[in-house]
Amino acid sequence: MVPISKEDIQKYLDVLVNKEVYVHLETTTGAYSAHMNENNMTVVAFIRNAKVSFNQAKITGQGPYRVGLKMDHGWIYAEGLTDWVYNENNQLLMAGHDRDGKLAIALQISETPFAE
Helix, strand or coil: CEECCHHHHHHHHHHHCCCEEEEEEEEECCCCHHHHCCCCCCCEEEEEEEEEECCEEEEECCCCEEEEEEECCEEEEEEEECEEEECCCCEEEEEEECCCCCEEEEEEEECCCCCC
């Protein structure tokens, strides 16, 4: 992964508008953060291979970045994105890493399902 380029991400998002795509969205404070400090609250959200179609997509911010996908009846958005790659499977993979390099958020979009 490399640091996000807003212009490059926007180009990939524009190509996916009005197509049926698969989304992977994940956030985490760390599944084991409570083991390190019992005062930490563990927070995790995970959705994989949700089939959606969005009619608008935009990346905003100065870094970390926010990506919003507008659907007919709502939004999907991810905030805190720092890095990205477009891989050999034609998947747009975006992630947000904290100062220690640990994953905090992931937003991935593909025209084919992600591996289980």
